[in-house]
Amino acid sequence: MTLLAVTGLHKSFGGVMAARDVDFTVERGEMLAIIGPNGAGKSTVFNMVGGQLRPDRGQVLLDAHDITHASPQKRFRRGVGRTFQVAQTFLSMSAAENVQMALISCHRQSNGLWSPARERHREKAVALLSQVGMAEAADVPCSALAYGDVKRVELAIALAGEPKLLLMDEPTAGMAPRERAELMDLTGSIATSQGIGVLFTEHDMDVVFGHAARVLVLLRGQIIAAGTPDEIRQDPQVRRAYLGDEHALERPKGLSPA
Amino acid sequence: MLALDPSFLAVQALSGLSSASSLFITACGLTIVFGVTRIVNFAHGSLYMIGAYTAATLVPRLLELSFGPVTFWAGILASALIVGIIGVIIEILLLRRIYGAPELFQLLATFGVVLVVQDLVVQVFGPEDILGPRAPGLRAPVEILGRRFPSYELVLIAAGPIVLGLVWLLLRKTRFGVLVRAATQDRDMVASLGVNQAMLFTGTLFLGAFLAGLGGALQIPRVSANTGMDLSIIAEAFVVTVVGGMGSVPGAFLAALIIGQLQAFGILIFPKSTLVVVFLLMAVVLAIRPYGLFGRAEIVGGSHAVGIASHKPLPGRTYILLAVMAALACFPLLADAYLLKVATEILIFALFAFSLQLLIGVGGLVSFGHAAFFGLGAYGSALAVKWLDMSMEAALPLGLTLAALGAALIGAFVVRLSGIYLAMMTLAAAQILYAVAFQWVDVTGGDNGIVGVWPSSWAGGPVPYYLLTAALTLVAVLLLKRIIDAPFGYALRAARDSEARAEAIGLKVRQHRWLAFMISGAAAGLAGGLYAFSRGSVDPSLLGISTSVDALTMLLLGGIQTVAGPLVGAAVLHFLRDLIMPLTPLWRLLLGLSIIAMVLIFPRGLVGTVQYWREERA
C-alpha cells in the first residue's frame, strides 16, 4: 500500500496560487525530493503535508488515513516525523534529554508529574543517538553542540517517534558540503533499513541528485515534472524552468549517484 | 435609574469624546514607541504624570507673569517639551541598552523607572496633589441642549483629532516619519539600510514622551496632578494600544474612541464597574483578534525566553534538604517574635515567587499578573472566613481552589497568546480582579478590604503560625520542584525552547500551558491564603500591579535561570525591604534603581551567578 498519497492539493494566499492540483505519492523506504525555484510553492506543499498549513482543497492520505486536517500533533501520532530548515531542538536540554522528550511524548507520558524525566527512556534515547553517531554527546547540552551535530540530534528526535514518513525541510541548509553528504547518506540508510518514506525539499542539487530516488519539480505551484534524477535532468520543461541556471542540472562531477 | 433624555445622552457622549481624546494622545505615544523599539514602556505613564505635575507647577507661575490664553497654551507645550527631553534621557541611559533583552527584562526595567519617578515626583513637587489653573478664556461653560458643559472639554475633544492629524503628517511627509513606519514594519530592514538607528530611536522616544507629557499637561484644569495617575493612565493606555493593535496609530485612535464611550455610558449601566468594563473589552478583543484591531502577528518578534536549563543534580542534595528542614524547624528557638513574623512572610513570598517560576522560568510564559492568583487565594480565604464563618483549616484550601479555578479561567484565554501579548493579557486579568475587589464593595468590602482574618487559635501564636507556614511552603515547593523535573516540567520547557519542535513531537502545548497556569495559580493561592492569615486582613492592593512586580523582582534578583533563585530572591528582597523601608521614605527609588541595575549588569541574579561561577570552574 502506498505510504503517502497527496491528491489535488490546492492553496492560495490572497490572489496568489501557491499550490495547484498537486498530486504525488511516497512509498515506504523511498526518498522523494521536491525541487523548484524560489517561490515555486515547495514550502507550501511541504507545510500542508506537515500540518502547519491547511489546504483549500485536496487530500493527504497517510497509510490510507485521511490526515488532511489533522494537527501536527495528530500527524506525529500517525507516524509523521520531521526536521526543520533551521534545526529545532530544545536548547536547554542535553542531547539525550531531547530524544527522551520525544520518547516521553510518544508514550503519552508528558503529563507525568512525579518521576523525573531524565530517568525515563534513557537507554532507548542513547541508542537512537548512536544510530546518528551522537552517542558520545548524549550528555552535552544542545546549546553547546556544533550546528551539524544539532541537525543529527534533530534527526534522532524525529526518529524517536518511529515514523513511517520523515519530512525534511532543507535538511542540509547551513551545513558544510562534506557534512551534507554524510547526513543524507545516514538518512538514506536508515530509511532503507527501517522502511521509512522520506520527503524532502532541497536547494543543493548535489544532494538531490545524489540521494533522491525520485524528484518532483514545482513551478508556480504546479508539478511540471516527476521522475528519477536522470529523467528530470533530461526534461526540457525543467531545463527551461531553470533556464538561468542550466548548470544546476548537470551531473555532479566526481560523485556518482548512489 | 436610566434617564434617557437626549440632552443628557449628548453631554455624556461629549464627555466620552473628551476622555477618548486625552487617552489617545497619551496612548499614541506609547504605540509609536512600541512600533519602533518593540519595548512596552511602562514608564510612559510616569512621563504623563511628570507632564501633569510640570504643567500644574509651571503654568500658574507663567500666568502670574502674563495672564492670557497664549501663556497658558505655551506653558502646556513647554511642559510637554520638558517631558520629551526626559524621554530622551531615559532612552540614552536605559532603553538603548535593553533593546535586545528578553521582554520580561524590558518590562521590569521600565517598571523600575516607574518606581524611581514615583519617589522623585514627591521629592520635586511635594506630596500634595496639585490642581492646575483653569484655562484663561475657557472658564465659562457652554450650553448644550440646555445643559452646561465645560468649554475646556470641547477643546480637549478637538485636541485628539488635531494630534492624530499632526502625527499622520509627521509619519507621511517627513524622512523621520518614513523611517518610523519602516521600522514599525520591519526593524531589521531599517538596520540594514544603514540608517542611524540611535538617532531614530532617540527621536522616537522624544516624540513618544512629548505626547505623554502633552496628554498629562492637558489634564491640569480638570484633574489634579497626583502620585497615582501614572499607574492608572498606563493601565488604560495599555488597553488602548493592545486593543488597537500594538504599533498602530489609527488603531489607538479607534480604540480610544470606543473606550471613551464605553466609560461614559458604562457608568450609567454599571455605575461601579467602569474599570472592569474597560478590561473586559480588552479580553474580548484579544480573544477574537489576538493581535488587536489593526495589529499584525509578525510585529511581535520571536519570543526569546530565558529560563531554567538542565543541570546535573547537586551531589548530596538529600543532606542539603535535611539541613534546610532542620534550620527551618529550629529557627523559632533563636528568633524573637518579630523575626519570626519576617521569616513567615519570607516563606510566603518564596512560595509565591516559586509558583511564578513554574510559568516564567520553566514555561517561558511571562505572566505580568501573578498577583491575580495570590490575591484570589487571599480573598478566597478571607471571604470564606467572613461570609461562611469558616475556620482557617477550611478557608486555606478554599482560597487555593479559588486561585486554581481563576488560573484555569485566565489560562484558557492567555495560552493562545505569546510574548508581550501574553504579558499584557495576564496584566489585564489581574487588573480586572483588582477592579472587582475594589468596586464590588458589598462582597469584598472594596477599599476597606476584609479584616478579622486571623488563624485558628492553635496556630495563632507567632511560633505555630511560622511552623505551619514553613511546613506548607516546604511541601509545596518540593512538589513544584518534583513537577519541574518530571516529564510535565520538561514538556513545558520543550514548548518554551521550540514550539514548532514541541508540536512536531506531538506535545499538546496549549494544554500543558493551561495546566501549568492551574498548578502555578494554586501554589500562589496557597501563598496568598497564608499571607491573609498572617496579616489578619486583605485589601485590593494584594491584587495590584506592585504585588505582581514584587514576585517578578524576587525572580530576577534570585536568578530566573535557576530553580532555587526565586527562593533566595524572596528572602533577600523581603529582608532588605524590612530593614530599609522604616529608615527611608525613598524605598521605591532604591527598589527601582536596583531593578534597573539588575537588568543591566546582573541579569543572572544571585543564584544564577553562583551557579555560573561553579560551572565555569568545573
Added chain:
Amino acid sequence: MAKFSTIRSLALGAALALGAPAVHAQQPPIKIGELNSYARQAAFTVPYRNGWQLALDEINAKGGVLGRKIEIISREDGATTGDATRVADELVTREGAVLLFGSFLSNVGVAMADFANQKKIVYIAAEPLTDAITMAQGNRYTFRIRPNNTMQVGMLVDQAKASGARRWAIVAPNYEYGQSAAQAFKRLIQERVPGAQIVTEQYPALGKIEAGATVSALEQAKPDGIFNVLFGPDLTQFVREGNTRGLFEGATVLSLLTGEPEWLLPLKDEVPEGWTVTGYPWDEIKEPKHKAFVDAYRAKYNDTPRLGSLLGYMVVYMIRDAIDRAGSTETEAIIKALEDAKFDTVIGPVTMRGIDNQSTMGAWVGKLVLTGAAGGMTDWTYKDGTSFMPTEAEVKAVRKD
C-alpha cells in the same frame, strides 16, 4: 525577645547610631508607636505630625511622664489595611511600643481596631471617623478622640432643618468613611427632617473621582439638597466641576470637614460660598489656651495650624495624662485611666465615654465664605460632642463587648 537584636542593630549600623541620643536618661523612655499615611494623605498628616511633635517636645522639656521621657516611633502605614497592621505589629513586637495611635483612613482604622483587639494593645484612633471604630467594630482596646460620623452629621443635619430642602443627593468616597457618613446621614435626615428623601447616591472611588460624570449624575436627579463627604483632591475637582455646571446653585449643601483648613486651602478662590460645613476656624477662636497653642505652633513651624495639627497636639497630651494617671504603662492600667476620664485640653474639657470609648470632643459648624482669595468659615459655633453622641442603648445594641 532581643535575641537577634544585636545582629539587627549591626545591620542597621550607622543609621541607628545617628539617631541614637548621645546621653541616655536614667530611665529608658516610654515608647509609643505611631503610624499614619504620611505619603498618601500628606495634606492632613504632615500638620498632624507637626502637632504631635510640638506636644511631645513640650512634655519632654518638662520632664516627661512618670519620670521618664516619651519617645514616639512613627511609621508610614501605606494607607492600606495590610501595611498598617504589619507596621503596627513591628511597632509592638520589635520596638516594644506600649500603646499605638494614629492612622487616617477609616478602613485602616477599622483594621487597626481589629488588630488592637487581637493583640491586646491600646490603640487611639486619631483621624478615622467611621462609626464602626467605636460602635460595631469597637472593642475595649480601641479609643477615639474626634467626633465620629454620627456626631458630625448630626450637627450638620440640625442646620439643614431650616433650609426646607427635601430632595437630597449624597456624594461620598467609596470606602469605609464615606459609606459610614452616608449611612449616618440617611438615618438622621429621615429621623429629623420629615418628608426628606434621598434621590441619588454617588460613590466615586477614593482619589479617583470622575468629576464630570459624577456631577452630571447628581444634576440628573435634580436635588435641592446635597450632602457631601468628599475631601482632598476629589473635593477640589468636584467643586470645580460643580461650579462650572451650576450644580450648587439654589441647593442646600451640607459638607463634612470642608471647613478644615487642610481641605479649604486647596480650593483657593473657588470656595463654594454658603455650604454648611464642619471645620476649624483656628484664627477666630479666642480662648487663651488655644491661642497659646496657635502661637507656639506658628513660631515653631512658620505655618498656620490645620485641624490635624490640633488633633496631633491633643492626642499626645491625652496620652500623657492617661499614662500619668495609670501610673504605669501596662495596657490594663492605661485602659482604666482612659475610660470615663476627663481631660483638660486646649479646646476645653473632654471626656472619654466608657461605654464606647468615644470622646466628647466636638466640632465647629458654620458656613463657607470667600474672603479675598481664600475661603473661611462664618457664623460658626462650637458644638460640644456630648449631645450628639449615640445613646447608650444604641451603643449596647451594636457593640459586641
